[in-house]
Amino acid sequence: MAGQPVDAGHGTWAERAARMALSCAVDGGDPDGADLVRRLGPEGAWARVQAGVLGEPLARRAATTDVEVVQRLASRGSVRFVIPGDEEWPAGLDDLEQATPIQRRGGVPFGLWLRGPGHLARLAARSVAVVGSRASTAYGTGFATDLAAELAEAGVTVVSGMAFGIDTAAHRGALAVGGPTVGVVANGVDVAYPPGNARLFEAVAQDHLLVSELPPGAHPTRIRFLARNRLIAALSGGTVVVEAALRSGARNTAGWALECQRPLMAVPGSVHSRASAAPHLMIRNGQAMLVSSAAEVLELVSGMGQHLLVPEHGASRVTDTMSDDQLAVFEAVPARRRVGAGDIALVAGVSMPVCLAALNALADRGLVEASDRGWRALPVQALSQGAP
Amino acid sequence: MAGQPVDAGHGTWAERAARMALSCAVDGGDPDGADLVRRLGPEGAWARVQAGVLGEPLARRAATTDVEVVQRLASRGSVRFVIPGDEEWPAGLDDLEQATPIQRRGGVPFGLWLRGPGHLARLAARSVAVVGSRASTAYGTGFATDLAAELAEAGVTVVSGMAFGIDTAAHRGALAVGGPTVGVVANGVDVAYPPGNARLFEAVAQDHLLVSELPPGAHPTRIRFLARNRLIAALSGGTVVVEAALRSGARNTAGWALECQRPLMAVPGSVHSRASAAPHLMIRNGQAMLVSSAAEVLELVSGMGQHLLVPEHGASRVTDTMSDDQLAVFEAVPARRRVGAGDIALVAGVSMPVCLAALNALADRGLVEASDRGWRALPVQALSQGAP
Numbered sequence: 005m006a007g008q009p010v011d012a013g014h015g016t017w018a019e020r021a022a023r024m025a026l027s028c029a030v031d032g033g034d035p036d037g038a039d040l041v042r043r044l045g046p047e048g049a050w051a052r053v054q055a056g057v058l059g060e061p062l063a064r065r066a067a068t069t070d071v072e073v074v075q076r077l078a079s080r081g082s083v084r085f086v087i088p089g090d091e092e093w094p095a096g097l098d099d100l101e102q103a104t105p106i107q108r109r110g111g112v113p114f115g116l117w118l119r120g121p122g123h124l125a126r127l128a129a130r131s132v133a134v135v136g137s138r139a140s141t142a143y144g145t146g147f148a149t150d151l152a153a154e155l156a157e158a159g160v161t162v163v164s165g166m167a168f169g170i171d172t173a174a175h176r177g178a179l180a181v182g183g184p185t186v187g188v189v190a191n192g193v194d195v196a197y198p199p200g201n202a203r204l205f206e207a208v209a210q211d212h213l214l215v216s217e218l219p220p221g222a223h224p225t226r227i228r229f230l231a232r233n234r235l236i237a238a239l240s241g242g243t244v245v246v247e248a249a250l251r252s253g254a255r256n257t258a259g260w261a262l263e264c265q266r267p268l269m270a271v272p273g274s275v276h277s278r279a280s281a282a283p284h285l286m287i288r289n290g291q292a293m294l295v296s297s298a299a300e301v302l303e304l305v306s307g308m309g310q311h312l313l314v315p316e317h318g319a320s321r322v323t324d325t326m327s328d329d330q331l332a333v334f335e336a337v338p339a340r341r342r343v344g345a346g347d348i349a350l351v352a353g354v355s356m357p358v359c360l361a362a363l364n365a366l367a368d369r370g371l372v373e374a375s376d377r378g379w380r381a382l383p384v385q386a387l388s389q390g391a392p
Numbered sequence: 393m394a395g396q397p398v399d400a401g402h403g404t405w406a407e408r409a410a411r412m413a414l415s416c417a418v419d420g421g422d423p424d425g426a427d428l429v430r431r432l433g434p435e436g437a438w439a440r441v442q443a444g445v446l447g448e449p450l451a452r453r454a455a456t457t458d459v460e461v462v463q464r465l466a467s468r469g470s471v472r473f474v475i476p477g478d479e480e481w482p483a484g485l486d487d488l489e490q491a492t493p494i495q496r497r498g499g500v501p502f503g504l505w506l507r508g509p510g511h512l513a514r515l516a517a518r519s520v521a522v523v524g525s526r527a528s529t530a531y532g533t534g535f536a537t538d539l540a541a542e543l544a545e546a547g548v549t550v551v552s553g554m555a556f557g558i559d560t561a562a563h564r565g566a567l568a569v570g571g572p573t574v575g576v577v578a579n580g581v582d583v584a585y586p587p588g589n590a591r592l593f594e595a596v597a598q599d600h601l602l603v604s605e606l607p608p609g610a611h612p613t614r615i616r617f618l619a620r621n622r623l624i625a626a627l628s629g630g631t632v633v634v635e636a637a638l639r640s641g642a643r644n645t646a647g648w649a650l651e652c653q654r655p656l657m658a659v660p661g662s663v664h665s666r667a668s669a670a671p672h673l674m675i676r677n678g679q680a681m682l683v684s685s686a687a688e689v690l691e692l693v694s695g696m697g698q699h700l701l702v703p704e705h706g707a708s709r710v711t712d713t714m715s716d717d718q719l720a721v722f723e724a725v726p727a728r729r730r731v732g733a734g735d736i737a738l739v740a741g742v743s744m745p746v747c748l749a750a751l752n753a754l755a756d757r758g759l760v761e762a763s764d765r766g767w768r769a770l771p772v773q774a775l776s777q778g779a780p
Contacts, residue, residue, distance in 0.1 A: 104734050106744035147663060259744045263734055272660030272672055275535060275684035284660055285752065287675060287682045290764040291733075294676045296663035345679075346492050346651055356494035356647045364673065375764055376678040 015089060021071045022046040023087045024219070026114040028074055029053060029066040032190075032217035033231025038111025042101065046087075046114065077220045078117065081194040086124065087115040094128035096264070100238050103263040106256065109231040113217035116235075119193035122213030124239075127186050131161035132305055133240035133261070134177075135254045136170025136247040141279050144247035147271055148173035149180070151244065154298030156183020160305070163188060163240045165232065166201060166208070170246045170254070179207055186213045188236045190228035192220040215239070233257040234264075242267035242305035244295060248282035255282050262291060267304045269295040290376070303370060326366075329354050333362035334371060334381070342378035403477060409459050410434035411475045412607070414502040416462055417441060417454040420578075420605035421619025426499025430489065434475075434502065465608045466505065469582035474512065475503040482516035484652070488626050491651040494644065497619040501605035504623075507581040510601030512627075515574050519549035520693055521628035521649070522565075523642045524558025524635040529667050532558055532635030535659055537565035539632065542686030544571020548693070551576060551628045553620065554589060554596070558634045558642070567595055576603045576627065578612040578620040585612055603627070621645040622652075630655035630693035632683060636670035643670050650679060655692045657683040678764075691758060714754075717742050721750035722759060722769070730766035 023046045030037040036058055040049035056063035078085065086092045093116075100112045118124055134152050136144060148170045152162040156178035164174040166187040178185035185208060189197065193214040196202040208214055217235065218228065233253060237243050237260035245268070248254035261268040270292035273280030286292035295301050326334060329352075336351035337343070349359035363379055366372040372381050411434045418425040424446055428437035444451035466473065474480045481504075488500045506512060522540050524532060536558045540550040544566035552559040554575040566573035573596060577585065581602040584590040596602055605623065606616065621641060625631050625648035633656070636642035649656045658680035661668030674680035683689050714722060717740075724739035725731070737747035751767055754760040760769050 104738055104744060107746075108743065143662065255748070256745055259733075259748060262732075263744060271663060272668070272675075272682070273662060274531065275659060275661075280660070281684075284682055284684050287660070288684075288688070289752065289755065289762040291762070294660070294672055294682070296669075296672050296676075300676070344650075350492055355496065356492060356651060357644055358495075360643075360647060360679075364677065367677065374677045374679070377765075 015087075019046050020085070020087060020115075022050040023115040024071050024074060024085055025050050025066070025069050026053065027085075027117070027217060028069045028071070028219045029062060030058065030114070031231070032113060032228060033109035033111060033234060034058070035105045035108065035110040037114070038101075041112075041114065074219050077194075081119065081220055083117050083119045083193055083220050085115050085117055088112065092118070092124045094125045094239055096128055096240070097235070097238050099264045100234060103234070103238075103260070106234070106259050106263065107230050109227065109234060113235065115217070117193050117216045117219060118213060120209045120213035121211065122184065122186065124186070124213060124215065127161040127184050127213060128163075128239045130159060131163050131184075131186070131240045132301060133163040133236045133243040133257065134170065134174035134246060135164055135236060135243060135257050136245055137249060137252055137254060137279055138167050138169040138171075139249070139279065140169035140173070140247050141273075141277060143273055143277070144170055144271075144279055145173040148246045149177035151246070151298050151301065152177030152185070153181045153183070155301065156181050156185065158298070158302060159183070160241075160302065161186055163236055165189070165229075165236055165253075165257075166197075166205065166214075167253075168198060168201065170248075172201060172204060174246075175204055175208060179204075179211075182211075184212060186215055186239065188215045188232055188239065190216070190218070190224040190232040192216060192218055192222040194220045195223060197224055229253060230256055234260045237261040237266060238264045240266065242269060242301070244269040244271065244301055245283050245286065245292065246271045247273065247277075247279035249278050250281050250285065252282060255286075258282075258286060258292065268292040269301060269304060271295060327362075329358050330362040330365055333359055334366055337363075337366075337372050337379050337381045339381040342375065342380045344378045348379060403475075407434050408473065408475060408503075410438040411503040412459050412462060412473055413438050413454070413457050414441065415473075415505070415605060416457045416459070416607045417450060418446065418502070419619070420501060420616060421497035421499060421622060422446070423493045423496065423498040425502070426489075429500075429502065462607050465582075469507065469608055471505050471507045471581055471608050473503050473505055476500065480506070480512045482513045482627055484516055484628070485623070485626050487652045488622060491622070491626075491648070494622070494647050494651065495618050497615065497622060501623065503605070505581050505604050505607060506601060508597045508601035509599065510572065510574065512574070512601060512603065515549040515572055515601060516551075516627045518547060519551050519572075519574070519628045520689060521551040521624045521631040521645065522558065522562035522634060523552055523624060523631060523645050524633055525637055525640055525642060525667055526555050526557040526559075527637070527667065528557035528561070528635050529661075529665060531661055531665070532659075532667055533561040536561035536634045537568070539634070539686050539689065540565030540573070541569045541571070543689065544569050544573065546686070546690060547572070548629075548690070549574055551624055553577065553624055553641075553645075554585075554593065554602075555641075556586060556589065558636075560589060560592060562634075563592055563596060567592075567599075570599075572600060574601045574603055574627065576620055576624045578604070578606070578616040580604060580606055580608040580610040582608045583611060617641060618644055622648045625649040625654060626652045628654065630657060630689070632657045632659065632689055633671050633674065633680065634659045635661065635665075635667035637666050638669050638673065640670060643674075646670075646674060646680065656680040657689060657692060659683060715750075717746050718750040718753055721747055722754055725751075725754075725760050725767050725769040727769040730763065730768045732766045736767060
């Protein structure tokens with residue numbers, strides 16, 4: 005696994021047991037715990053925790069940790085434990101190793117407790133986090149439901165936190181089309197929380213996947229929610245904030261998406277809605293891209309050659325389907341540097357509105373890309389990838 | 393006037409009459425006409441137009457142009473004519489000399505016909521264009537009205553195009569607080585268009601100012617609307633697009649704001665509203681800044697030291713009113729280059745959310761600025777400008 009040293013002892017019972025014990029005794033996302041594992045390996049880290057290097061209270065908790073009891077509880081609940089290096093371990097989580105802690109939480113989890121038939125690494129490989137306020141509006145939940153359904157229909161896993169509001173809407177949207185969804189929780193994957201979401205919890209566990217760094221039986225705390233948010237962001241190919249107040253957990257998740265170098269997206273709404281205040285601020289600050297449809301989300305999170313609006317009739321060259329104006333504009337956009345639309349219009353010999361319309365059409369097809377520094381052409385080989 | 397050669401003959405009756413005649417015979421925004429004036433001066437240009445250099449139809453129109461008749465019509469309607477170099481001529485219009493034509497319209501107008509007690513150069517010096525669709529929603533017209541009222545209360549002139557929908561809402565919002573507004577029309581300033589807006593037309597003419605490059609008696613055409621849009625953008629310190637469909641005149645005005653290097657702003661709304669489609673696209677493309685309040689508009693269009701949210705109690709140093717975290721973050725933001733929030737948090741020794749909250753608070757006060765390349769500190773002298 006990239007960035008995660010796989011030593012000779014990987015997958016031994018001793019390593020697995022040490023990681024399991026760490027996940028029971030050390031609260032998820034304790035950056036000091038993650039640092040111990042990085043420096044000493046899981047077994048060494050566990051020995052130091054038992055010796056009190058993370059403090060007396062943790063040492064006492066470590067002394068009462070019985071991995072075999074936890075394992076019995078896990079297998080009774082059909083809960084499995086995966087660790088770095090396992091085939092099901094999602095590569096994206098390793099990005100947490102470089103990320104700066106936020107609110108004293110951070111680091112690669114010791115392991116993950118999973119419940120459900122889904123394969124985590126495969127689900128995470130094409131995934132988008134859809135997150136937002138518990139106090140969502142009908143506008144926000146409606147959008148989150150539709151967005152999740154369209155993403156799931158496109159085969160993209162919808163990752164969220166199983167909370168009320170936007171999270172619930174996102175999971176339900178994916179479930180409605182039978183599409184993939186992953187619930188990342190701040191408690192044991194056998195503990196339905198919030199209790200009002202018990203049916204959703206069981207539905208995700210039965211057909212998809214619940215994920216937690218906390219062992220079976222664990223209950224959520226404020227700090228566990230903060231730690232959980234980093235997993236949502238790191239597991240996903242990008243994060244969409246649908247609605248969030250200025251102070252909200254969704255902004256914490258957004259911070260993690262940025263820390264993990266994932267595209268951060270935000271949905272506009274009424275300027276009068278407090279639930280759209282954080283999305284608007286993030287767009288205004290240049291932290292998040294404005295997205296208003298599933299297609300726009302897919303464009304931002306897809307790898308090269310995926311989800312580009314390729315010609316429907318299978319034209320062999322991208323330029324075949326361009327109008328004369330689009331072709332003139334396309335040829336005027338340099339690949340190695342960014343230039344303003346005015347300069348492009350000048351070179352292409354078209355008016356500014358024709359130029360902007362052509363640029364937008366080309367951008368929709370993934371052929372050019374805009375930033376506040378101007379426009380540039382994207383590599384064309386990305387587009388012929390799907391063609392014969 | 394910057395960029396506008398003021399020759400010995402400036403203000404002579406001959407120059408004024410030539411510009412007046414050009415404004416009558418050559419349709420506003422004909423880039424060839426503007427080019428003739430730039431190369432030959434107004435009298436030379438007028439002689440060439442009469443000689444048929446812009447085509448036989450224009451030469452015929454020139455032959456029937458009687459400046460004295462037009463002048464009589466103008467003075468009967470209390471309409472005055474101002475030309476480049478006049479004290480009332482707004483400097484911003486000269487930026488049109490460099491701007492690339494859009495849809496075959498462009499160039500500095502030959503002169504402007506004005507009606508109303510307002511002083512154009514002074515009104516334009518602190519002004520914002522508020523534009524958008526005729527087919528606006530209640531959300532858009534409500535926002536445009538409130539925005540215009542707040543701008544006008546802050547002493548900023550609200551410039552718009554007197555059309556139904558957003559334009560009307562903008563003018564009405566300014567009028568409601570007795571604040572300055574300028575109506576830029578695509579017809580004679582004595583011709584109430586659209587007829588349904590006759591009362592608004594008279595209200596603006598009576599207390600404020602109507603502006604047109606077309607002579608008294610002229611009626612609007614499609615091409616005149618396009619030409620008019622460049623005047624709205626060039627007259628104003630920035631343009632706010634409140635609502636607009638993907639194909640709309642407001643996008644043409646937005647293109648002119650970009651061509652004239654003015655801040656372009658757009659208002660978010662429901663993703664389901666077609667009227668918010670163009671604002672969302674312009675924000676997404678990085679062409680427009682998202683704005684959700686008058687305060688945000690004022691920050692973007694104000695000169696250094698104006699409209700910054702300065703401490704209310706007159707603290708002598710900007711750092712006096714900062715929390716410890718804000719101070720730590722403020723001192724960690726470099727002025728000469730842009731860095732990511734993660735690096736700033738690291739240097740400041742604060743968590744990422746604390747860092748982001750502090751950065752946003754500092755940005756609200758105009759002390760730091762974000763782009764997609766990161767954050768940088770803004771010059772502090774701009775802030776002490778208002779202090780003793």
